[in-house]
Amino acid sequence: MKKRILTVLVAVLLVASFTACAAPTATPVPTSTPAPTAPPATPGNPQLPLVSTKVTFTLWIQSFADIATVLGGDMNKNLYWQEMEKRTNVHIEFVNPPAGQEQDNLNLIIASQKYPDLMQLGDQGYTGGWDKAISDKFIIRLNELIDQYAPNYKAAFESSPDMNRDVRTDEGNIPGFFQLAPGPLGATFYGMVVRKDWLDDLGLAIPETYDEWHTMLTAFKTQKGAVAPLLLPANGLPAFDVFTAGYDVGAAFINVGGTVKYSPIEQGYKDYLTTMHQWYVEGLIDPDFATKKEFLPAISYTTTGKTGAWWDVTPMMSMEKMMGAQKDPKYALAAVPSPAKTKGQTQHLFQSSTRTGGAFFAVTTACKDPATAVRWMDYPFSPEGSTLAMYGIEGTTYAVVDGKPQRTDLILKNPDGLSQQQATFKYLRWQMGDTLADPLIDVQPGSDNAIYDAAWKMNNDGAYIWPSKAALSTEEGAQYSQIMGDITTYVGEMTTKFIVGTEPLADYDAFVSTIKSMKIDDAIALQQGALDRYLAR
Amino acid sequence: MRIPEIRKDWKANWVLYAMILPVLVFVFLFNYIPMAGILMSFERFSPKLGVFGSQWIWFQNFKDFFTSYYFGRLLRNTFLLSFYDLVFAFPIPIAFALLLNEVRNKPFKKAVQTISYMPFFISMVVVAGLLIDFLSSTGGLTAIIGKLGGPTGNLLGMPGAFRPIYVLSNIWQGFGFGSIIYMAALTGIDEQLYEAAEIDGAGRWKQTLHITLPSLANTVVIMLILRMGSLMSVSFEKVLLLYSQSTYSTADVISTFVYRKGLLEANYGYSTAVGLFNSLLNLGFLVGANALSRKFSSTSLF
Secondary structure: OHHHHHHHHHHHHHHHHHHHHHOOOOOOOOOOOOOOOOOOOOOOOOOOOOOOOOEEEEEEOOOOOOHHHHHOOOHHHOHHHHHHHHHHOEEEEEEOOOOOOHHHHHHHHHHHOOOOOEEEEOOOOOOOOHHHHHHOOOEOOOHHHHHHHOHHHHHHHOOOHHHHHHOOOOOOOOOOEEEEOOOOOOOOOEEEEEEHHHHHHHOOOOOOEHHHHHHHHHHHHHHHOOOOOEOOOOOOOOHHHOOOHHHOOOOOEEEEOOEEEEHHHOHHHHHHHHHHHHHHHOOOEOOOHHHOOOOOOOHHHHOOOOOOEEEEEHHHHHHHHHHHHHHOOOOOEEEEOOOEOOOOOOEOOOOOOOOEEEEEEEEEOOOOOHHHHHHHHHHHHOHHHHHHHHHOOEOOOEEEEOOEEEEOHHHHOOOOOOOHHHHHHHHOOOOOOOOEOOHHHHHOOOOHHHHHHHHHOOOEOOOOOOOOOOOOOHHHHHHHHHHHHHHHHHHHHHHHHHHHOOOOHHHHHHHHHHHHHOOHHHHHHHHHHHHHHHHHO | OOHHHHHHHHHHHHHHHHHHHHHHHHHHHHHHHHHHHHHHHHEEOOOOOHHHHOEEOOOHHHHHHHOOOOHHHHHHHHHHHHHHHHHHHOHHHHHHHHHHHHOOOHHHHHHHHHHHHHHHHOOHHHHHHHHHHHOOOOOHHHHHHHHOOOOOOOHHHOHHHHHHHHHHHHHHHHHHHHHHHHHHHHHOOOHHHHHHHHHOOOOHHHHHHHHHHHHHHHHHHHHHHHHHHOOOOOOHHHHHHHOOHHHHHHHOOHHHHHHHHHHHOOOHHHHHHHHHHHHHHHHHHHHHHHHHHHHHOOOOOO
8 A cells, every 4th residue: 555655646746847847937027117206317436335135137148168167157256247246236147048059048038938137138139120129028128217227328328429329229219238339449359360470481471362362372281281271161251251351242231332232142252252162172271161160260270280371359369379389389370351352452341340339238028126227237337337347356357557457467377277268257247238348458559459450451441331230120020031031041052052163153143043033132122221221310 | 438447447557547647747748738839830920929919820931931942942851861761771770680680699699789779879969070070071981982982072061972971870870779679579479480480491591581571570560650750850950960051952951941940030930830831741641651551461550
């Protein structure tokens, strides 16, 4: 009898655990904005702590690959966030999507409707745009709360007309707290890189045209034994159009003096593919590029002499220099401009920084106390808060030298053997959104970043760059994604095939007419509308 | 069954019923309740508005898919990948089980069996990683294939090589484990039959032909029918891990398309419609195969 009872108990327990897993949770009740009772706050340092009794918010924010080794998997062990909590008395529970799967994770959160209180959005999108995210009651419109509780943020974006435009959507909503750069524009962080020590060995100058690139890559292959003289990402196009700019095209939409053009159906795109195909056949491009899945070039290639030219981002370059020098003391890198068709030709595309960053912190409808959340998000824009967000704690992460803040050795030459990037992850605020951009460290004259910036913008006016804040309306967005979903897939696979040669370039005209038959003209018209509205904002 | 009988049955076996309850609940929760989500395929689904609040567009999602540029290719790729897998990978575990059955040396048999199971327990992600490395332009397998007169270069980037790679690696991964069920069926054959056949003068080959194969036939047919039910659902993870833009033309299948549309582009309604269409095809194949089998042999699932 006892045994029987046990069996039943086990069975019941099993059932209970299954039901517990699937129990539906109540949908969050959107709280209405509390009626303003006090006059709007004025810019300056707020009274600390912000709240007398501890408030807790959940915050969905991007993580990084080795968070487990650097911070034991817990963002609350980061010095900046600890200091923020100490000062504001607001505790943050971090919700970190797996690195590299942010968009999947966000879509799952939206589908499940179990939102964290605050979210770092913008790098990951919402189908239909931010106006729709607000009308869908996913995030809340912040205009009124900002007027009331965020004097520092408001003063920062109102200091320039383009920021004042870019923090708003087409419908005039402010969806969140962006990263703002009221001072000089931030440096470019993405572009092409070559092995400078190889160039010097071979007696070559920094290449400026596609022909000079060809000469250089051939020399890398024959004289330096590079198995993959040039690395390309899997789609054959380094991002931000930094390798196609010489042919006056990008990967998708460009803004040619107010007119929208879709690059793959332009002549320049064909020229680019012709050049790349020739290089691929000659063995100048990584033979495996088409099946690589890395978003950034693999260290196993860039620091070992397997390759001599690739696309890169500035944080990676400092790591590559460190690792490359261990194997080859002469290892040196140079940022190089996008190749041109002819020497001295002015180009129009590079990776641009805008005064308003792409990422922003938003308040979801699940947040029970939006006013406190807004005051908390305003803190990094106040004089004290911005110093903390940009440089950390005086004496620990920075010291003032000649009136300018400088990073200490805790960051630059970490005594625990952390790389600069890992030390940044551990001690500083590094996530985008809800800060002022650091104008000093980023482009200090003579710094690496400033040198790269100058090289990547050489002979380049950036006139064709697509304004990232131009947006489609909800209805347009649905139609647009229906059209562009198929076209993007088609263009992506055909581009690789043209480069590899599985598809002969003679079929390029058929490629263009297929894109046209997939209604690209409708998509261009939609984007033209978005651009017109943006320019008129 | 009349009421008293049910009651008697319940009294005698209620513990058994209690034990199966968790399984029933599991199936109900995870297989039946999600079926309500099929409604999404008739909507322009928005998570915020929910299944009952979203805009109904009836068959528009299906129309969009059927007229899509990729409809024919997805159908062809999915079918061909599964079909080749069925034709080449299905018979091999059977042949392997038969061969192994003839081995009389026990330790050798056990060793072969264990070694052949092993690949099955390697995670798909690891298998894909191995394949990507071995088949790259400098990979070991590429070198061997090149020596044998095959193509050189990055094999995973060649649209023409994707199906052979997929099927052959599937065989390598699955033949050992797939043979277990046949081995089990083989041990169930009455030894007396073999003894009788031996007395009648039948050799090894005749014994296999007239005793082993007919005894195995039922298992083979059931396995085949079950297999038909998933003819249009290829191994999603494997394709996702191995394909790339350069091989979409042979490697992009319905399930990867559903993944891209649904999870990456958040086009839930459309993605559900495509998934539903795929399931209907599978159901059709399953019922068809079952009907055929019932007609030509006495074996069938239902």
